[in-house]
Amino acid sequence: STRALIDTLEADRHLDRNQWIAFFRGRTPEALEYLSTRAREVSRKQFGRDIYTRGLIEFTNYCRNDCYYCGIRCSNAKADRYRLTDQQIMDCCKQGYGLGFRTFVLQGGEDPQLTEDRIACLVTAIKDKYPDCAVTLSIGEWERSSYERFFRAGADRYLLRHETADPEHYRRLHPKGLSPEHRKQCLRELAEIGYQAGTGFMIGSPGQGPEQLAEDMLFIEQLAPQMIGIGPFVPHHDTPFAGERAGTVEETLYCIGALRLMLPQALIPATTALGTMAEDGRERGILAGANVVMPNLSPLGVREKYELYDNKICTGDEAAECRDCLELRMESIGYRLVVSRGDHPQAGKEE
Ligand code: SAM
Numbered sequence: 339s340t341r342a343l344i345d346t347l348e349a350d351r352h353l354d355r356n357q358w359i360a361f362f363r364g365r366t367p368e369a370l371e372y373l374s375t376r377a378r379e380v381s382r383k384q385f386g387r388d389i390y391t392r393g394l395i396e397f398t399n400y401c402r403n404d405c406y407y408c409g410i411r412c413s414n415a416k417a418d419r420y421r422l423t424d425q426q427i428m429d430c431c432k433q434g435y436g437l438g439f440r441t442f443v444l445q446g447g448e449d450p451q452l453t454e455d456r457i458a459c460l461v462t463a464i465k466d467k468y469p470d471c472a473v474t475l476s477i478g479e480w481e482r483s484s485y486e487r488f489f490r491a492g493a494d495r496y497l498l499r500h501e502t503a504d505p506e507h508y509r510r511l512h513p514k515g516l517s518p519e520h521r522k523q524c525l526r527e528l529a530e531i532g533y534q535a536g537t538g539f540m541i542g543s544p545g546q547g548p549e550q551l552a553e554d555m556l557f558i559e560q561l562a563p564q565m566i567g568i569g570p571f572v573p574h575h576d577t578p579f580a581g582e583r584a585g586t587v588e589e590t591l592y593c594i595g596a597l598r599l600m601l602p603q604a605l606i607p608a609t610t611a612l613g614t615m616a617e618d619g620r621e622r623g624i625l626a627g628a629n630v631v632m633p634n635l636s637p638l639g640v641r642e643k644y645e646l647y648d649n650k651i652c653t654g655d656e657a658a659e660c661r662d663c664l665e666l667r668m669e670s671i672g673y674r675l676v677v678s679r680g681d682h683p684q685a686g687k688e689e
């Protein structure tokens with residue numbers, strides 16, 4: 339039964355491929371309830387009722403890539419493109435620091451005008467000014483030498499979702515030129531360099547079923563990343579996937595619970611996409627085993643332009659409003675936002 343699989347997963351932190359497939363096929367409201375309870379207990383043991391925050395700075399929506407699911411893909415001529423200046427980015431950090439953020443996430447499309455120099459300088463500037471803060475980069479695929487340079491400049495973490503571990507499925511989501519092997523190679527390099535590395539994938543993307551999800555879980559087990567970002571696929575009206583079905587909150591919560599049981603110490607956000615699919619999506623994410631939230635620090639004027647998918651929440655809210663909103667939301671379920679870098683429990687320790 340699914341319940342027995344959940345018990346096995348909790349005890350062994352492992353399922354084999356066939357067990358994973360049965361686990362995903364066996365998702366019922368009762369199984370989700372049981373899994374969430376187990377996963378919630380595991381995160382309480384690790385993190386208590388502390389929720390880590392990261393200030394998300396979406397600093398460019400230019401992108402050379404053309405991922406079929408993404409609203410800022412290069413073929414979307416309707417996207418209103420912007421890039422923040424260094425000054426604007428530093429202003430976001432300043433505001434964020436005042437609001438209690440001790441991690442800044444610099445996220446953007448693969449902007450062809452971005453240079454290794456600019457990123458390295460930005461990271462150095464932020465770390466000089468805020469030595470007690472962590473910097474996370476989420477800027478896609480670069481050469482190993484560039485990742486090394488960013489790391490030397492002081493970057494602490496890197497987010498690069500593998501998107502799907504099934505190569506055929508990867509090709510259904512991406513045009514030629516993007517390869518699943520290269521994506522995975524980047525992730526291995528990031529880990530070797532010493533980053534706290536984050537991977538992840540969308541839930542309910544077109545062509546995803548129990549088999550694909552099983553591959554994702556096996557890949558993540560093997561990579562053992564420090565962070566795992568997952569959220570529902572949400573269609574964007576100006577993409578080839580405009581007419582596809584969105585992933586559901588329940589599927590997403592089920593995956594969060596599974597990931598928590600597999601990697602008890604992982605940093606797992608309750609994502610904005612989850613909050614987009616249900617008013618209380620992020621709260622439910624926490625109650626299913628997530629332990630991180632990533633409110634938006636981008637300037638109000640560009641919020642709606644970083645439109646990865648339709649109906650994205652918080653595009654009209656000031657950074658302070660988002661922070662307060664999340665604080666209330668977390669308190670309503672008995673958790674608290676903490677002023678902390680929120681590193682992985684093993685970060686900096688010897689292997
Ligand atoms: N360019 C960087 C990269 O590729 O890693 C960072 C930015 S990218 C927009 C961040 C993530 O957004 C992707 O990894 C993808 O999983 C997610 N995303 C893009 N389009 C989405 C959609 N329609 N629904 C849900 N998530 C989406």
Ligand code: FES
Pocket residue numbers: 633651652655659660661663664
């Ligand atoms: Fe932005 Fe709630 S987190 S308004």
